Amino acid sequence: MQRGDEGEVMAAEPRRSVITSIATSATRRWQITLGFMVMLLIAGVSAYGFGLDREGFPPINTPIAIVTGTYFVDDADAVDAEVTVPLAEAFVGVPDVIEVQTQARPSSFLVFVEFESSVDSSIGTERLAALNIGLPPGAQADYRSVNAAKFIDSYDLLVSVVGPADASPEQLQQQASALAVYLDGIGDISEAVVRDLLTDSIDPDTGEEETRLTRFTRVALGPGDFREAIAVGVVRNDTSSLDVLGFTDLVQDLLDSADSPLADGFQAEITADFATGVRQQISSLTRNLLSGLLAVAAVSLLLIGWRVAVLTAGFMALVLMGALVGLWAVGYTLNTITLFGLILTLGLLVDDAIVISESIDANRDEPDSSEEIKSVGVVRRAIDRVGAASFAGTLTTVVVFSPMLFIGGILGEFIRPIPATVMITLLLSFLFSVVFIPVIGRLFLLKGQKPNNPIIRAEKSVAAAAGRLAAYPSGNGPKGWLVGLLLAFFAFFAIGSGLGFAGGLGFSIFPQGKDSVGLSLSAEFPAGTTIDEAQAISAQIDEVVVEVLGEDLLRAQYARGNERLVQAFIDLTAIGSRPTKSPEFVEQIEERLVGIEGARVTIG
Template identity: 20%
Template sequence: MKLVNTSVKRPVGVIMIVLAIIALGTVSLRNLNVDLFPKIDLPIAVVATSYQDAAPQEVENLISRPIESSVSSVEGIQTVQSQSQAGSSLVLMMFNNGTDLDQALLNVRESVDQVKGALPDGAGDPNIMRFSPDQLPVMWVGLTGDKAAQLTEVADDQIVPYFERQSGVASVTVEGAKEREIQIVLDKAKMQQYGVTAQTITQSLNSSNQSASVGTVEKGNKDLQLRVTGEFESIDDIKQTLVQTESDGTVHVDELGEVNDTHKESSGETLVNGESAVVLSIMKKTDANTVEVADNINESMADIEEELPADVQSDVIIDTSEYIKMSISSVVQNILIGGIISFLILLLFLKSIRATIVIGLSIPIAIISTFTLMYFTGETLNVLSLGGLALGLGMMVDSSIVILEHIYTYRQRGYSLVQSAIKGASELAPAVIASTTTTLVVFLPMVFVDGIASDMFTPLALAVSFSLIASLIAAVTLVPMLSSKLLAKATQESGRRYWFNRLLDRVNNGYRAVLKWVLGHRKTTVFGTIAIIAGSLALIPMIGASFIPSSDQGQLQVTVETEPGSSLAHTQEVTEQVSEKLEAYDDVMEMNYLNVGGGGAGMGMGSSGNQATYMLELIPASERSVSTNDVVKDISDDMASVAGAEISVMATDSATGTGDPIQISLKGPEHDVLRELAGEVTGAISEVKGVHNATSSAEEGVPQMSIEVDSEKAAMYGLTEQQITNQIQLQFTGQTAAQYREEGDEMDVTLMYPEDERSTISDVEGMTIQSESGAAVPLESLVTLEQIQGPVTLQRENQQPQVNVTSEIIDRDLGSIMGDVEQRLEQLNMPEGYSYEIGGQAQDMTDSFTDLSIALVFSIFLVYVVMAIQFENFLFPFIIMFSLPATIVGVLFGLFVTGLPLSIPAFIGIIMLAGIVVNNSIVLVDYINIVRRNGKARYEAILEAGPSRLRPILMTTLTTILAMVPLGLALGEGAEMQQPLAVTIIFGLTISSIFTLLLIPVVYTLFDDLAAKFKRRKKTES
């Protein structure tokens, strides 16, 4: 090949190109975006709408359903879901993969705008946004101190503006803040004495709190702007506001009630390590580097801490970049260990430091080139792309080994160094290109795989492909050039390592003897192989299946849910018991963050006083003797003794963001029936071993007091339903009357009644309504009061009522658990018109396995096509393909021995094996043909080709297998994702290599006999 000839004769040019690649790769590495996992394309749009003080049923009928109907016609929508709860509606649209979400959002906005006018008065403007995992915080920072108001002021005025100026930060949200409010606590007796209503007070406050431009006048040669300034400048201005009385007199606001400068009543509480706190959650920009953003925040914290008040402390609660750094570090460590192992294997076989360096240089060149290609293709540096480099490490030297072996051959025949390099590399360059191509083409069908499997493993496939392409180029340019300069003494035998040669001779002799036996017992060999393959299939039920392995990130979430309708104070009492239980885990826990009363918050949904959430950060896995799952089980057992609440414990895993492992969607026309079915399903699946924290989205009803206005009685007193509603709302919720500005801050001026007049049922029953004439009418004479159970949240999917039953899994694989769950579901008698669907990770697993199975079939076909082109023959590639069925023996045996289920990474490993295992067979069959063309009989040709090709086959196989051992052992943080892939390749390639060396020669003879018989028959017929 001209490329080989040029590289040998122009070594300076090759060296300069290599140096340029190293420089470019170094720059690319510094600029690569570092993250834990690749970006997952989740084409989801969200429409969030508020409807204050409306019940879930009203929200569903008046908000959710009209919006659902309007957006359902948007092109590309796969599913429309809605959640309606008191005061808010959330409509989620899931689009087909490949949908242009920017255009889809425009279409959604147009559809919502068309229906916006039909929404009821009081409904907020629909907020349309996209959902992305990038919107999740990368860091949580807690501020603790004695005064909550001071913490809020420090957060809002000092820290948030400073953090948001840091590079890569998109926004900072404050949780647990105390919002300042001016409260006017009204005195009913004085209001009645002066004949003043709340409406009159509101009008007076608004009219006294206005500034306006009223024109201009001339002053000399200038126009003078006339402006009436009437805004409140102090709290005293609010107190002294005049209110018109019924008798045309005036009275000050502070004579009608108490004016307090205080904070809004809190709907929740935030604690960090048991102390009251304000928590800042930091979100990065979409294209920002997670690690870089976290480093910037940590540096800025160090700078700003000097300016904080002495009694305010700041602590990092959760920093997602720490796990990313540890994971990346562990993968890099595995790459280094694998590289050292490969180097030692090469040194053992080649018996020459120089020769080993010639081949070993392919590894760093390939890795550095891969970083450059990753940068220009927009890939991130994550555990999967780095894992691809670690997995491809041993394969990077395969081409170089084959080239160097052939250069050795010419050198031993007496050719000069330069001639040996040119002839040896030129002759085998087409073969190594074809061999590498068979490994690369298996990744092409991944282009047609959709969903999470594609998003997660395309970067791995690209990393492996880039590294193999770079190593191939190095093999046909750099290796010949270095061989022509460095191998002068490399071919000389030395007595220092003869022990290994003698070992290889014994292995060769043993292999020759076994090869003679299998060639003499061809039927036994073939049927024995079939029996072994069939026997390995019996391991499938014992292996099980799962979606994607979870990684031990050391993060837990404990959810506490008291009875629906429970007060915040009661939930806080329960959390105190939970916190006491958690103290027993201080030795493995770094940080705990508690949010009480904010369980339903997020994306426009309201908070709930009966919910509390703990986020627990454990010490790194290397510093503790127990796994996160072990801690989950122990805490779950301990929480069983806490009465008065449902407590669920789960490990949080940001690997996929795919939701719950098990999700069962129940659908039908009536919410009440679905709620009952959900209870039956929850009970049924809870009995399945491995199901953990099975819960239903149809929570128990919240106790409600239904107030039904008698419109005829109300009309008798000149009252409307709206007027009665407003007065009840003022009594029990309060009413914003005006805005007060002070030093750039704006706060509400709120009218409310004393707490002892708005806290019990008797306060409702004894309430009076003021008519237009000023008469006080008892509420009970105008309405019917009834205590009922109201729903918490109403869900719909594709415009049909829906309830979800979800569950975590523990101690068993997802596939086995789902098999048992489906059996339980089939035993349930579903009413007519009601059905269920399996979703969550179980459905994603099924879809991904289906797509990957199709990809595997296409990969095998492409490998055959490449070999057919290489051999220019249809028969020899077919013979070589017989090395593939035996691979399943190694795969299943490896998964069984290591206790790993068949998962998406393991399936990717099987696809990769389709391109790897044939390489040894190609080398063997190709050499058998060469020997036969030289005049030897078939039997002698096989006995010569097998042992002579054993050495390069052992070299390439051992470097590939042993380089993956660190990943197969899951050493370090974040290695759980690559472990199934590495185990699959290690065991699959090992077993397949054995079958290749023994089975392929037998199959070769069988098909050769068949071809000869066919030729003889053809001659006879002619």
């Protein structure tokens, strides 16, 4: 209390919260605030246009080595006893090994080795291979490092060289070698490596040097048949300023250039890269943003008014611009993980906009009397009432995501950018909601009449009824207590039911999605299969893939192809552009492959 000049007692002005002070200060100085908004938009466009690098996956240390192989005995127990158990026992003693997991199948096996987080995958793989563990006759093992940001653990993209139908492996390899030399001369390219089809060796019977076909590569450059090809792995220079999109565009321009060294009848195409996936994800983000803007605008239009609808939709775009600037500032890139985080937040960042703008609209007739400007008084009153609650809601969500920042191991390496992206976006959403929305509210929202359509009146009636029900237990004696107990019972019943359903759900770190833009295919051949026989069987598999996928086959690339196994990447047309989803394609291909003998095929 304070005492005036005449001795009368006056009420002290209530102390305003920091949130209210920020909002009212921004509203009074609306010209400066709008200037900051314009600067933010420019920074966001800059971050999106050239500031943020586009990558397939962020740099991730994956301290994992994988050992796969075949042992055609048609007995999983024998594979386990004679191969996987001896391998696991030997690997456990390797320095820095944390865990060894094995999987034995009737004629094949997989050993998964995890190292300490400080160990690089390639170094760990070398340690395992250096043991030179003896395997039973007929068993073969392949040691592979893991690098999620590379193809075949080494390359940023793969270029395939194809020629006439009668082109020999020697001709393909000659053309690929010339192309590799051509690409090697570019500063942004660290190296271009030909994945040789032919290998020079010594015949053990005659002692003479001979050249043998030890690898085959097949590609599909679109809907149609697979073709014999040879792959060139291209690695981006560490000093290059190009992101994955720019690097792919550079290589494509080089392939299309008149300086290309390929002879007539031969052509080179990029058949495996991360740029295609990143572009599709950015397109998906754009579609989700537009869909979200339309949905939010429609709901706001019906329940609050058209001015709030416009304000909220614009706010979502503004927050995303701010999030891009935030990612740029902390050193992140636009990649598979951060794009997922941005898409995830689209449904969350609208909360602050709705709460603040609706409060401003609802308090337009009750401005704070301490403000000379009515619109500023409305903002002060509105933020006083909901600012703290809005901050608490945002902070709660941020706290929920924060433990994910401290997850260790390979899982933590993969998912850590998701909570970081979500937290940056949500915090910026709240900050912008108390800085920019009050200004737009003063200049735009409060200029019109308060909406009062039938839907809004019905909404208010329902809200009033819910409020009366919540207040009924207080001050209504035994009846109120009974209603309160029933409400509490219903709440606990809902919580218990939710926990019960949650307990029955399965757990998977990387669950199968409803759709994807690609498939992976592998085929294992029994011991004794020649490389010519493996090629013939692969051609049968390819026919099935082409027939099932049809026009939805974008391209395909063999990553590995020899007498033991085939591994292929298959890219599909964009999600939403085709009626058939990838799991359905998998089922159809598996059904058609049943009649093919001489290989065990896995597709996923």
